Amino acid sequence: MQSYEFLLVIAIILLSTKLLGLISERVHMPQVVGALLAGIILGPSVLGLVEETDFLLKTSEIGVIILMFMAGLDTDLDELKKTGLASFVIALCGVLVPLAAGTGLFYVFFPDAGDPLHFLKALFIGVVLTATSVSITVETLREMGKLKGKVGTAILGAAIIDDIMGIIVLTVVSGMTDPSVKISAVLLRIVAFFVLLGVVGFVMHKLFSQLSSTWHQHRRIAIYGFSFCLILSFVAEHYFGIADITGAYFAGLILCNIMEAREYINKKMTVLGYMIFSPIFFASIGIKTELSGLTGSLIIFSAALLLVAIVTKIIGCGLGAKLMGFSLQDSFSVGLGMVSRGEVALIVAQKGAQAGLIDSHLFPPIVLVVIVTTLITPILLKMFMKDGSDESAVALKTTHI
Amino acid sequence: MQSYEFLLVIAIILLSTKLLGLISERVHMPQVVGALLAGIILGPSVLGLVEETDFLLKTSEIGVIILMFMAGLDTDLDELKKTGLASFVIALCGVLVPLAAGTGLFYVFFPDAGDPLHFLKALFIGVVLTATSVSITVETLREMGKLKGKVGTAILGAAIIDDIMGIIVLTVVSGMTDPSVKISAVLLRIVAFFVLLGVVGFVMHKLFSQLSSTWHQHRRIAIYGFSFCLILSFVAEHYFGIADITGAYFAGLILCNIMEAREYINKKMTVLGYMIFSPIFFASIGIKTELSGLTGSLIIFSAALLLVAIVTKIIGCGLGAKLMGFSLQDSFSVGLGMVSRGEVALIVAQKGAQAGLIDSHLFPPIVLVVIVTTLITPILLKMFMKDGSDESAVALKTTHI
Numbered sequence: 001m002q003s004y005e006f007l008l009v010i011a012i013i014l015l016s017t018k019l020l021g022l023i024s025e026r027v028h029m030p031q032v033v034g035a036l037l038a039g040i041i042l043g044p045s046v047l048g049l050v051e052e053t054d055f056l057l058k059t060s061e062i063g064v065i066i067l068m069f070m071a072g073l074d075t076d077l078d079e080l081k082k083t084g085l086a087s088f089v090i091a092l093c094g095v096l097v098p099l100a101a102g103t104g105l106f107y108v109f110f111p112d113a114g115d116p117l118h119f120l121k122a123l124f125i126g127v128v129l130t131a132t133s134v135s136i137t138v139e140t141l142r143e144m145g146k147l148k149g150k151v152g153t154a155i156l157g158a159a160i161i162d163d164i165m166g167i168i169v170l171t172v173v174s175g176m177t178d179p180s181v182k183i184s185a186v187l188l189r190i191v192a193f194f195v196l197l198g199v200v201g202f203v204m205h206k207l208f209s210q211l212s213s214t215w216h217q218h219r220r221i222a223i224y225g226f227s228f229c230l231i232l233s234f235v236a237e238h239y240f241g242i243a244d245i246t247g248a249y250f251a252g253l254i255l256c257n258i259m260e261a262r263e264y265i266n267k268k269m270t271v272l273g274y275m276i277f278s279p280i281f282f283a284s285i286g287i288k289t290e291l292s293g294l295t296g297s298l299i300i301f302s303a304a305l306l307l308v309a310i311v312t313k314i315i316g317c318g319l320g321a322k323l324m325g326f327s328l329q330d331s332f333s334v335g336l337g338m339v340s341r342g343e344v345a346l347i348v349a350q351k352g353a354q355a356g357l358i359d360s361h362l363f364p365p366i367v368l369v370v371i372v373t374t375l376i377t378p379i380l381l382k383m384f385m386k387d388g389s390d391e392s393a394v395a396l397k398t399t400h401i
Numbered sequence: 402m403q404s405y406e407f408l409l410v411i412a413i414i415l416l417s418t419k420l421l422g423l424i425s426e427r428v429h430m431p432q433v434v435g436a437l438l439a440g441i442i443l444g445p446s447v448l449g450l451v452e453e454t455d456f457l458l459k460t461s462e463i464g465v466i467i468l469m470f471m472a473g474l475d476t477d478l479d480e481l482k483k484t485g486l487a488s489f490v491i492a493l494c495g496v497l498v499p500l501a502a503g504t505g506l507f508y509v510f511f512p513d514a515g516d517p518l519h520f521l522k523a524l525f526i527g528v529v530l531t532a533t534s535v536s537i538t539v540e541t542l543r544e545m546g547k548l549k550g551k552v553g554t555a556i557l558g559a560a561i562i563d564d565i566m567g568i569i570v571l572t573v574v575s576g577m578t579d580p581s582v583k584i585s586a587v588l589l590r591i592v593a594f595f596v597l598l599g600v601v602g603f604v605m606h607k608l609f610s611q612l613s614s615t616w617h618q619h620r621r622i623a624i625y626g627f628s629f630c631l632i633l634s635f636v637a638e639h640y641f642g643i644a645d646i647t648g649a650y651f652a653g654l655i656l657c658n659i660m661e662a663r664e665y666i667n668k669k670m671t672v673l674g675y676m677i678f679s680p681i682f683f684a685s686i687g688i689k690t691e692l693s694g695l696t697g698s699l700i701i702f703s704a705a706l707l708l709v710a711i712v713t714k715i716i717g718c719g720l721g722a723k724l725m726g727f728s729l730q731d732s733f734s735v736g737l738g739m740v741s742r743g744e745v746a747l748i749v750a751q752k753g754a755q756a757g758l759i760d761s762h763l764f765p766p767i768v769l770v771v772i773v774t775t776l777i778t779p780i781l782l783k784m785f786m787k788d789g790s791d792e793s794a795v796a797l798k799t800t801h802i
Contacts, residue, residue, distance in 0.1 A: 004638040004645055006459055007466070011631040018624050055459050058407055065408070219675060223419050226676060230412040237405040244405055271672040274620060275627060 006055050010276065013050065016042060017279040028378065032282060032342060033371055039286015040367075046291075056284055061244070063281030064347050066273045068245040069229045071344075072252020073266050075160055087157025090320035094158060094338050095130045095165045097316030101308045102126030109301045117357065123173055124357040128349050128366055129309050131166045132159050133342025133374070146385065151330050154321065155337040163344060167249055170348055171242050174355045186241075193240040201254040204228060212260040221261050222268035228255075243351050285346050285367065288353070293361040302365035309369045310376070313339045333385045340377035341370045407456050411677065414451065417443060418680040429779065433683060433743060434772050440687015441768075447692075457685055462645070464682030465748050467674045469646040470630045472745075473653020474667050476561055488558025491721035495559060495739050496531045496566045498717030502709050503527030510702045518758065524574055525758040529750050529767055530710050532567045533560050534743025534775070547786065552731050556738040559718065564745065568650055571749055572643050575756045587642075594641040602655040605629060613661040622662050623669035629656075644752050686747050686768065689754070694762040703766035710770045711777070714740045734786045741778035742771045 021031030236247030637648030
């Protein structure tokens with residue numbers, strides 16, 4: 001007789017993430033904050049009710065693949081072309097400054113003790129800090145009524161490019177974990193993967209365009225789309241040593257400008273996400289977060305990491321905006337808008353842990369950064385960005401839970 | 402580093418069940434037949450590409466829970482009250498005759514060799530034969546334009562009651578597997594479970610009625626509904642030794658006449674089902690089906706089981722209809738309409754296997770019965786039921802894949 005406890009575990013995760021998500025929403029925070037807290041409460045830090053199992057590991061992996069697939073699908077390529085260069089420079093500075101500062105901070109707190117992976121571990125803290133959360137940025141701007149202004153468009157474009165850069169940096173860094181592998185081999189693998197992406201992307205784009213114009217079977221297209229995403233995720237990991245989420249993200253990107261298919265697939269993936277897989281993913285991060293280890297120097301490290309996370313995004317992105325001719329006030333607003341981290345930082349941290357580059361005691365500081373930056377971005381933006389509004393205020397909420 | 406093969410396995414299952422499902426549909430069979438064939442082809446019988454893992458076992462369990470939850474949600478209690486007694490008698494005869502004949506057939510082919518579970522194993526073959534598939538019956542009748550006639554209404558009602566009876570018989574029989582447990586204890590547990598159902602049903606009905614009238618948050622209600630279903634499934638198994646699917650079915654039944662909630666939940670569960678869980682469930686049955694064992698006497702047993710499955714439903718249900726005053730022609734039509742087995746027979750067989758009551762070499766005959774009865778029901782009905790039509794012909798298809 002098999003055990004049926006996993007049914008209860010799923011129900012507990014669904015109900016607690018929803019409950020705490022709703023409370024978060026009530027106090028004007030994204031629901032993802034509540035879902036993380038639910039995981040922390042269920043996990044070993046507080047109640048110890050739920051522990052990690054192979055089943056939870058796999059379902060939460062499907063959860064993050066769905067999230068990244070949808071992020072790819074949501075990408076607005078036209079928007080990206082319009083804001084183009086300005087967004088690129090903003091994103092680039094907004095990636096490089098936190099990357100360097102995060103790496104440096106790790107060295108300050110954890111001096112090299114001969115660990116061959118030490119540099120990569122330091123670099124990975126930097127990588128975690130690079131990721132701006134597109135969804136939180138967009139939702140904050142929408143609530144502010146600033147989504148379509150000059151600053152809003154620049155932020156939106158930069159957030160998208162930031163995501164792509166973050167994924168590439170993640171891929172490069174995690175590809176270097178095996179010390180026997182040369183960096184040139186890693187880069188070659190990445191190039192090979194992108195060549196494959198080009199070919200597969202061309203074929204799949206044709207195929208899905210045809211599918212969505214000749215058939216009116218939404219289900220079928222959604223199933224094909226999801227299968228494509230799963231296969232590309234597997235191929236990325238298995239044959240190229242590239243994170244599965246990179247595959248999922250690019251699967252979404254390949255399909256994102258086939259309007260009909262994109263819409264069907266997104267709708268179904270959204271249901272699949274919030275009904276079961278996303279709550280399990282977010283809760284499982286909380287479950288992994290062992291707060292009892294948060295003592296002494298680690299608390300100081302957390303505070304320092306948080307400060308670096310906020311300041312470097314404002315400086316990096318603000319600098320980028322200033323370079324591209326924005327006013328000082330607008331540059332500052334752009335920087336503020338890019339502060340919020342979110343799913344992506346957690347996803348990157350998760351990947352780092354899987355690759356052995358983030359020790360479990362570093363999870364609490366990272367979760368803290370995600371929660372606090374997510375919290376203060378709307379507050380900071382409301383304080384420092386006061387003019388005009390192109391939309392009425394809409395309650396801040398994420399679409400993933 | 403964990404293995405990512407499960408991503409590929411899911412994609413292969415999704416694509417192959419869809420492909421073979423579409424081919425089935427093209428030749429006017431339900432898609433479930435194709436999904437079963439896909440599983441057989443992927444499994445050890447043909448390609449040996451996919452093997453059973455803990456992850457597949459758990460996801461397919463969620464799949465069957467979702468299917469039974471939806472079957473409960475789909476129940477039309479008003480319809481049931483209308484056709485009432487006639488349907489009840491038809492269903493009862495349609496359960497008792499196949500149950501007795503199936504049990505007898507097992508004894509003919511497999512004489513008792515001192516196995517303490519022998520009688521239960523025989524009885525379980527009977528239980529498998531009791532289950533009429535509501536969805537296949539309804540869809541066949543809809544296609545025929547007979548859903549709202551006298552015969553159609555009686556069949557529909559009987560199919561619903563048949564489902565409930567099948568579940569109860571399943572519960573009783575699987576409750577008796579442990580030889581140290583007395584049958585009175587089993588019955589007591591079942592009574593206790595139904596008392597709990599009454600209390601929980603009353604409370605949950607109130608709660609969900611209020612939820613769906615005061616809130617307009619479809620997601621939230623769907624998540625609560627799904628969680629309720631998972632918890633009741635767990636409680637049934639864990640505390641009462643009653644099949645989890647019984648819990649899922651009654652969770653659906655409790656919510657089925659709260660129209661708004663029912664609609665939201667059903668919609669979301671449908672997506673969850675066809676996008677991932679149902680294909681995995683149906684494929685996993687095919688994967689379990691070891692066709693290489695189908696030799697000699699087992700082939701003869703398969704043919705006999707099939708014959709018994711068809712004849713006993715026609716005789717049992719026809720007799721019931723005749724007793725309730727239907728004409729001979731109409732009684733025959735009612736019997737024909739109840740021949741099709743489907744998901745439920747497979748679900749019952751699966752449960753029997755888990756309880757150690759169905760040996761794996763008996764899977765192929767059962768799958769054969771499901772496929773053939775599913776195939777011939779529309780054909781038989783079209784041949785023998787020729788008058789009037791209340792709807793235009795609608796292509797035969799199931800909603801679960």
